[in-house]
Amino acid sequence: MKVTEKDVAYVADLSNLELSARERERMVQDLNSILGHIDALEKLDTSAVQPMAQVSDRYGVDQSKQGNERFAYASREDVLEGLRKSLPHQEALANAPDSDSTFFRVPKVIER
């Protein structure tokens, strides 16, 4: 067993999840089963391989350009409402579970 109940409690905390006792038990089992499969990656020697975060810097760009130059088309002047108008205040708050019509309202943050 790689992942223990303690690990699950720690990772749930990092993830802002609580999880019931039953969920935690099941999570230990599921994560170990999945990580058991994932451990196959250890067999590969990748010491000389570069990591790859995404593909859009390799394909569909002008290879003769370097670094940020490749994405010059995607940049613009840093101006107010550069691509579109901001949402009206009311619309931006419309989906909020709680607001005072100016701000999002949340439960108490600091106990005293």
Place this chain on the structure above:
Amino acid sequence: MDLNLLTIDAARGAVQNGEITATALAESFYAKIDRDDPKIGSYLTLAKERGLAKAAAVDAMASRGEPLPPLAGVPVGIKDVLVTRGVRTTAGSKILGDYIPPYDCTAVARLEAAGAVVLGKMNCDEFAMGSSNENSAWKPVHNPRDLSRVPGGSSGGSAAAVAADLAVATLGTDTGGSIRQPASFCGVVGLKPTYGRVSRYGLIAFASSLDHIGPLTKTVKDAAIVLRTIAGRDPMDATSADLPVPDYVAELEKPVRGLKIGLAKEYLGEGLDPEVRKAVEYAVQSLTKLGCEVVDISLPHTEYAIATYYIVATAEASSNLARFDGVRYGYRAENVRNLSDMYRRSRDLGFGAEVKRRIMLGTYALSAGYYDAYYLKAQKVRTLLTRDFEEAFKKVGVIVTPTSPTAAFKLGDKTDDPLAMYLADIYTVTANLAGIPGISIPCGETREKLPIGMQIFGKHFAETTILRLAHAYEQSAP
């Protein structure tokens, strides 16, 4: 009007020549949805007000004798992870149960600008996480070909609706096979374009380096029409490529003679259902009759694809889904002690089991002490998987594989075993990791009359080639 087998051109043509109004066409689809969808479950929300307003606008254009745009009056469905202004968008999750987006997804806006009528929002696995649609927080989708079976996932509603003639075409999303696998299970066409080909603005993000938007349709030509409509640079998505969009439809009829087709042994080995293998091999024979040449190739790192995918995808998901905190939108738990308690209880009650599992796996893979062993390792193997394709495409123009190792499985078959469910994506995740385009097209049936799908991969931005081959096969098939 008979809605069965109605293609985009047929629907638009009928509206153009006055055979039917766009409004009557939309109404007849809504009537069919009312009648047939209760047993299938493909729609989560109907957008009648928006759909009928668009249909009326198309009818007004037609009555003025104006030339109609390419999708005029064509009834379409939109996967519920794509936001639609004023129309409830849940991503199949309780945490967005009453979310009304204030803006439109670019792909949806482009479809509507071309005249399409949005009928409603399609059922899917919660946040597009699943391969059977059983992770929808609202209801499962039943495969129209056999109601005891899954439609595939995560775009299960999008595939089932096209198969059951409840929409002419739909948009789905594909992070590890979520367009192609349900297309295969339901017997329709599903296209995942190249990474960067279609803007993801307005796609509720699952894994940003792997997410794609694409069409599910009845014919390859329809897929080409939808792709031509939604593709192209969008200033609202920095990852959308700055490349011209070819006329995919005009390119369809060009010859395929002499095209080299790669067959990779790694996609035809252990775990592949013999009936699926037979159907794909038979389809490859038909391709040779069209003048294509078959070349044996190897994609040696394929066995590591699922492991790599489930690290990269869950790591990105754990970050993307951090935004659901009960503050700006979505579900908020009641009777909470403080802010931290509110976050936790809202997420605990709002997310389903599979979403929590992936957030946990991704957070674990990114956490101190495990980052190098899991996330960094997976990023390196992703490079190896991508190189496999680069090497293969030096020898061949396309690669043909089965879309899924089996035909549609029964509802409930894999729900207790997440790893077994993940392994159902074995032939599709590689295209997402490498960013190459892939299409699934029907290539026969099992003895139980379940559809089988054949997948065609192409080089980056070579959608013209895979669409052309798929079209040639479709035209030649009995």
